[in-house]
Amino acid sequence: MTKDRRDKIKDVIDDLNIEQDLSFPENSVVVAADRLGVPVKIAKFKDETIAGLLDYGDQENDIGPAIFVSSQDAEKKRNFTIAHEIGHLLLHADNGAGRLKVDRHDVQNLKTKSITEEEADYFAASLLVPGHRLKEIMFKSRMHKWDLINFCSDYFNVSKSVISNRLKWINF
Numbered sequence: 001m002t003k004d005r006r007d008k009i010k011d012v013i014d015d016l017n018i019e020q021d022l023s024f025p026e027n028s029v030v031v032a033a034d035r036l037g038v039p040v041k042i043a044k045f046k047d048e049t050i051a052g053l054l055d056y057g058d059q060e061n062d063i064g065p066a067i068f069v070s071s072q073d074a075e076k077k078r079n080f081t082i083a084h085e086i087g088h089l090l091l092h093a094d095n096g097a098g099r100l101k102v103d104r105h106d107v108q109n110l111k112t113k114s115i116t117e118e119e120a121d122y123f124a125a126s127l128l129v130p131g132h133r134l135k136e137i138m139f140k141s142r143m144h145k146w147d148l149i150n151f152c153s154d155y156f157n158v159s160k161s162v163i164s165n166r167l168k169w170i171n172f
C-alpha cells in the first residue's frame, strides 16, 4: 500500500469520526455502523468459510447497505469484520462484482492479499485501534510487548493479531 493511500484512509477515518462524533474504543463499531445508517446482523452462514458480507444495497430501489457477520466468530473477530466491511463501503464504493461483497476467513488469513482487502484491513485496524491511543498506552505503561498486546486486545476489543499488526504499522 502506498503512503498516499494510507494518508487517504486516515482522512476517511478522521472525517468519519468528526462527522459521526465517534471515538474508539469508547464507541463500539456497531455504533459506528448505526450512525452511518448501516444495520449489522449476526448471521449463521451455511458456508462456514464466510466471515462477513457487505450488501451495498440498491440505490435505484432505495435499499441501503447492510453488514452481516458470522455468528461462529468471537466478538473481537466480529468487530474487526464489521470495521473491515465499513472500510469497503467507504473506500471501495464500486465493488465491481455486483451488490454483494463476500469476505472469507481464508482470504483474511492470506499473506498476500488483493489491494482492496489490504486497504479494508488497514482501515479496520486504524479505526478500531487509533494510533495516538495505542502510542499513549505504549509510552505511559511501558509494558513488555506481550503484556501490551494482551492488554490492548481487551482494551480495544480486537484480537491479539490485530494489535500485533497495528504495532508493526506504527513501527513499534
Ligand SMILES: [Zn+2]
Residues within 6 Å of the ligand: 084, 088, 102, 103, 116, 117, 120
Ligand atoms: Zn474484504
